[in-house]
Amino acid sequence: MNLEIIPTGAALGAEICCIDLSQPLGDNTFAEIEHAYDEYGVIFSRHQHITPEQQVAFTRRFGEIEFNIFGERWSVRGCPEIVVVSNITEDGKPIGVRRAGENWHSDMCYTARPPRGTILYAIEIPELQGLPLGDTEFASAAAAWDALPGRLRSCIEGRRAVFDFTGRKRAFPPTPEEIERNPPVRHPIVRTHPKTGRKCLYVMRDDCTGIEGVPAEEADALICALADHIVKPQFIYRHQWQPGDLLMWDNCTVQHRAIQDYDLPQRRLMHRTTMGGAVPV
Ligand code: SIN
Numbered sequence: 001m002n003l004e005i006i007p008t009g010a011a012l013g014a015e016i017c018c019i020d021l022s023q024p025l026g027d028n029t030f031a032e033i034e035h036a037y038d039e040y041g042v043i044f045s046r047h048q049h050i051t052p053e054q055q056v057a058f059t060r061r062f063g064e065i066e067f068n069i070f071g072e073r074w075s076v077r078g079c080p081e082i083v084v085v086s087n088i089t090e091d092g093k094p095i096g097v098r099r100a101g102e103n104w105h106s107d108m109c110y111t112a113r114p115p116r117g118t119i120l121y122a123i124e125i126p127e128l129q130g131l132p133l134g135d136t137e138f139a140s141a142a143a144a145w146d147a148l149p150g151r152l153r154s155c156i157e158g159r160r161a162v163f164d165f166t167g168r169k170r171a172f173p174p175t176p177e178e179i180e181r182n183p184p185v186r187h188p189i190v191r192t193h194p195k196t197g198r199k200c201l202y203v204m205r206d207d208c209t210g211i212e213g214v215p216a217e218e219a220d221a222l223i224c225a226l227a228d229h230i231v232k233p234q235f236i237y238r239h240q241w242q243p244g245d246l247l248m249w250d251n252c253t254v255q256h257r258a259i260q261d262y263d264l265p266q267r268r269l270m271h272r273t274t275m276g277g278a279v280p281v
């Protein structure tokens with residue numbers, strides 16, 4: 001299989017062409033895909049036709065699979081590794097998580113070992129007279145770090161922020177048991193990518209509630225300023241989905257948000273898998 005890797009031209013992202021993910025991948029082909037994933041932060045392949053089992057098998061090539069809170073409520077029957085992301089209802093009940101990731105975030109940053117990455121497979125995409133809706137935006141927190149003034153870099157490097165799960169309240173109401181299972185954690189606000197060694201900012205408005213050693217008011221201002229910096233237009237790639245897209249992002253160097261510009265009868269259905277992660281450094 002001869003892969004073609006076409007950068008999006010934005011600060012991150014590349015399309016991988018000439019690949020069929022329903023077929024087992026040879027080690028060399030997989031190594032090329034993994035390399036592109038580490039380098040570009042977001043990679044995608046169009047026109048895929050894969051089963052839930054094939055998506056799980058592909059995700060496992062990147063290591064352990066992570067199970068997340070959404071999967072406990074909305075997974076594919078017989079495939080607990082797959083979370084259903086959807087606005088569709090059946091018999092009056094949602095078949096998936098509707099408002100996943102509406103605000104800029106990095107997946108499960110409130111855990112001690114945030115996932116390496118996430119994979120979304122698009123099955124149904126909403127549209128308005130042929131215009132696709134429900135895009136996802138991705139921001140390169142690595143390019144954002146590169147663009148920071150040196151003085152600010154040295155002021156924040158080595159600092160750790162508090163990441164608090166209850167910040168997700170706006171996205172979905174967590175149960176008291178879920179809150180207890182996810183106590184606040186601390187991560188470096190400047191992370192180093194474990195494969196490429198690239199540095200990136202790791203700060204989000206909803207999830208970061210403080211910075212160690214910085215007075216609360218000053219920390220709040222810094223969190224907002226850095227979070228806003230990461231999502232400036234020059235660091236963003238906006239993905240316009242087509243059914244059959246399989247897209248994956250790196251949760252260390254990339255933040256993302258789902259654009260909620262559609263509603264029933266416009267249907268959106270995605271299958272999502274999550275890769276296991278490691279303690280951020
Ligand atoms: C997510 O944040 O995992 C969902 C992104 C999307 O549905 O576009």
